[in-house]
Amino acid sequence: MKKMMLSLLILLLSMGLYLASFVEIPVVDRQSDAYFAGTLKSATLAYATTRGVNAVVSVLKESEVQVSPAGVGLTIAAGQILDPIDDMTERLSSVIVMAIVSLGIQKIGFELGAAFSFKLVAALILLFIPALWLNLRAPNPMLRLAVRFCYFLLVLRFLLPASSLVNDYLYENLFKAKIEDSVKSLSVISSDYKEMSTMEPEGERGFFSSLTGAVGTRIEKTKQAFSRVLENAEGVITSLLSLTTLYVALFIIQVLFIPLGMLWLLTNLARSPTIDLLTDRVLALFGSPDLGERL
Numbered sequence: 001m002k003k004m005m006l007s008l009l010i011l012l013l014s015m016g017l018y019l020a021s022f023v024e025i026p027v028v029d030r031q032s033d034a035y036f037a038g039t040l041k042s043a044t045l046a047y048a049t050t051r052g053v054n055a056v057v058s059v060l061k062e063s064e065v066q067v068s069p070a071g072v073g074l075t076i077a078a079g080q081i082l083d084p085i086d087d088m089t090e091r092l093s094s095v096i097v098m099a100i101v102s103l104g105i106q107k108i109g110f111e112l113g114a115a116f117s118f119k120l121v122a123a124l125i126l127l128f129i130p131a132l133w134l135n136l137r138a139p140n141p142m143l144r145l146a147v148r149f150c151y152f153l154l155v156l157r158f159l160l161p162a163s164s165l166v167n168d169y170l171y172e173n174l175f176k177a178k179i180e181d182s183v184k185s186l187s188v189i190s191s192d193y194k195e196m197s198t199m200e201p202e203g204e205r206g207f208f209s210s211l212t213g214a215v216g217t218r219i220e221k222t223k224q225a226f227s228r229v230l231e232n233a234e235g236v237i238t239s240l241l242s243l244t245t246l247y248v249a250l251f252i253i254q255v256l257f258i259p260l261g262m263l264w265l266l267t268n269l270a271r272s273p274t275i276d277l278l279t280d281r282v283l284a285l286f287g288s289p290d291l292g293e294r295l
Contacts, residue, residue, distance in 0.1 A: 007129050014122040021118035025161060029114060032161040035168035036107040042179060043103065046243060047096045049183050052190025053236065054089035057082045060226050082229065088240040095247045102254045106167075110160045117157035121150045147279045148270070155269060163258050170253060175246050182239040182246070188232055189225075 024030060061082050124146045131143055229236065269275060 003132055010128050014125045017118045017122040028161045032164035035164050040103050043100045046183050049186045049190045050089050050092050053186050056189055057086045092240055092244045095244055099247045099251045113157055113160040117153045121153050124150050147282050175250055179246055182243045185235050185239040
């Protein structure tokens with residue numbers, strides 16, 4: 001009778017955990033989803049803006065600009081002036097891509113944990129029913145491993161969204177405002193990309209296009225874009241440096257500090273005497289004489 005009741009209890013617990021896998025943890029899961037959505041959107045916008053600046057600079061580097069210092073005409077290659085900005089945008093783009101990939105991996109891990117942690121625990125719990133009826137000591141090592149793995153999965157289910165909340169707090173308070181300010185500063189330059197991308201290369205224009213002044217319009221727009229870059233050069237460089245620093249710091253936190261902190265916590269939890277005690281108490285229910293005497 002006792003085995004029947006315990007088997008029924010295990011079955012109900014397994015069903016409850018399976019159904020719980022379809023339910024969000026109040027506040028925590030929703031906040032984690034909002035964090036991933038907002039951060040990925042912000043990083044994507046920063047990447048698009050950076051690539052826009054890079055595209056404008058690339059177009060300007062292929063041009064020659066006429067300047068008149070002290071009334072004397074002088075033609076200079078724009079690339080000589082814009083090379084530093086071009087290099088910085090390339091490096092920043094790579095950093096942002098790494099940050100986006102890191103966020104994507106975290107999001108996938110969070111979704112997998114939310115979807116399968118309780119399901120796996122529910123499946124493992126069912127293994128205790130045949131062990132209960134067989135009442136053999138031999139399966140105890142396997143049962144011990146199963147119990148500890150259940151603890152690990154349950155902790156992981158709550159630890160992953162908790163780490164997302166920590167990331168969200170750090171992002172909102174340390175990174176978000178600065179990233180948005182830097183992206184706003186760069187958008188002054190990147191906004192020229194859409195207009196310049198619609199202009200046909202000079203080599204593709206015919207004779208009649210030249211007569212209508214289309215080439216002159218292209219030259220004028222290029223000069224305006226170049227002037228805008230020069231006027232905002234200091235702000236652009238500062239914003240690029242700021243974004244690079246912010247996303248490198250964000251990447252380090254996401255890839256090193258938070259995961260290492262989780263690993264440290266899980267390792268200490270696995271070695272905790274409390275986990276051993278709880279495991280022994282669970283195994284004592286399955287007819288292990290040595291554990292029964294000890295408990």
